[in-house]
Amino acid sequence: LDLKNDDLRKLADLGQGNGGSVVKVEHVPTGTLMAKKIVMIDAKSSVRKQILRELQIMHECHSEYIISCFGSFLAEPNICICMEFMDKGSFDSIYKKIGAIDINVVCLVAHSVLEGLTYLYDVHRIIHRDIKPSNILLNSEGEIKLCDFGVSGELINSIAKTFVGTSIYMSPERIQGAEYSVKSDIWSLGITLIELATGQFPFCDVEDDDNLSDLEEERGSDSDDPSDLKNKTPTHRDSTFAFNKRNKNKRLSKRASKGMAFDADGMSSMSIIELMHQIVREPAPRLGPQFSEEEEEFVDACLMKDPDERHSPKTLLEYRWMDDARDSTFDLRRWTTTF
Ligand code: ATP
Ligand code: MG
Numbered sequence: 001l002d003l004k005n006d007d008l009r010k011l012a013d014l015g016q017g018n019g020g021s022v023v024k025v026e027h028v029p030t031g032t033l034m035a036k037k038i039v040m041i042d043a044k045s046s047v048r049k050q051i052l053r054e055l056q057i058m059h060e061c062h063s064e065y066i067i068s069c070f071g072s073f074l075a076e077p078n079i080c081i082c083m084e085f086m087d088k089g090s091f092d093s094i095y096k097k098i099g100a101i102d103i104n105v106v107c108l109v110a111h112s113v114l115e116g117l118t119y120l121y122d123v124h125r126i127i128h129r130d131i132k133p134s135n136i137l138l139n140s141e142g143e144i145k146l147c148d149f150g151v152s153g154e155l156i157n158s159i160a161k162t163f164v165g166t167s168i169y170m171s172p173e174r175i176q177g178a179e180y181s182v183k184s185d186i187w188s189l190g191i192t193l194i195e196l197a198t199g200q201f202p203f204c205d206v207e208d209d210d211n212l213s214d215l216e217e218e219r220g221s222d223s224d225d226p227s228d229l230k231n232k233t234p235t236h237r238d239s240t241f242a243f244n245k246r247n248k249n250k251r252l253s254k255r256a257s258k259g260m261a262f263d264a265d266g267m268s269s270m271s272i273i274e275l276m277h278q279i280v281r282e283p284a285p286r287l288g289p290q291f292s293e294e295e296e297e298f299v300d301a302c303l304m305k306d307p308d309e310r311h312s313p314k315t316l317l318e319y320r321w322m323d324d325a326r327d328s329t330f331d332l333r334r335w336t337t338t339f
Contacts, residue, residue, distance in 0.1 A: 063119040
């Protein structure tokens with residue numbers, strides 16, 4: 001497909017991230033719906049061409065667990081990447097809309113992500129590098145797919161020059177400067193699973209008076225039981241700051257909720273550094289007592305702090321919980337019609 005901007009009709013904005021924005025478009029000549037990611041890159045033309053060459057690998061990714069790519073092109077000063085459109089969006093927008101995700105769905109998410117990571121690594125030697133709820137997409141066929149994987153080293157470099165690539169899903173060893181490995185993706189998967197299953201990001205800020213009072217407000221007068229929080233639809237802020245019984249004393253700036261958070265504000269940067277310290281120093285977060293042994297065992301295995309002890313995607317696929325995913329009779333397609 002020879003893609004060019006003139007053939008693409010914009011239908012809607014899908015969202016904005018740190019690296020660019022995504023719009024829903026129709027490829028008019030063929031009537032195909034696509035998600036067009038627009039990445040602003042401040043780089044020499046030779047570097048842009050290199051990035052385009054590297055993005056070609058995306059065309060060679062054929063897996064039911066990976067977003068397919070229609071093509072990419074330069075539209076100065078941007079690079080546009082046209083992907084398969086996923087009509088139910090990403091899991092971060094889903095849980096922010098409906099609250100904690102059914103554990104049966106979370107189980108299928110874990111399975112799809114592991115299959116996707118295994119495919120990327122075994123077939124293309126690619127490490128994803130950015131596993132998080134906004135990069136896991138769903139469609140109304142009930143398919144779960146990964147997007148935004150690190151195919152292009154040059155693209156990663158260019159974005160890293162513009163944004164400090166600090167993600168709140170980053171593994172302890174990455175924070176301490178180790179190279180990315182497939183094990184770092186597994187840590188990010190563990191954090192993602194807790195976030196989806198509980199409806200809240202697992203590190204939170206209960207020391208901060210300001211946030212504590214927000215919390216009191218949100219609990220309201222109808223109940224004093226903090227576990228009631230999980231039955232309420234979380235707001236964006238909730239998702240990062242809600243009460244977490246297992247992880248008191250956690251601090252995290254409100255600004256961190258967007259994922260990459262170093263900005264001009266000294267205070268918030270400070271809190272992100274504190275969060276990073278905490279990820280390195282404190283015990284890893286856990287799923288919580290309301291979940292089954294199988295579920296906890298799996299998430300604990302993803303969140304081993306020492307990458308040498310942490311399992312690879314292949315070994316994790318052998319866990320009991322992943323047998324449940326393969327044998328699952330949960331109707332994901334029907335579930336997508338409920339929100
Ligand atoms: P970050 O830049 O920190 O990685 P992000 O993943 O939210 O954050 P983008 O990758 O730019 O940022 O994506 C923005 C939003 O666009 C996502 O949250 C997702 O909901 C939506 N989106 C991305 N790709 C698709 C797609 N193929 N189909 C449907 N929606 C998509
Ligand atoms: Mg993304």
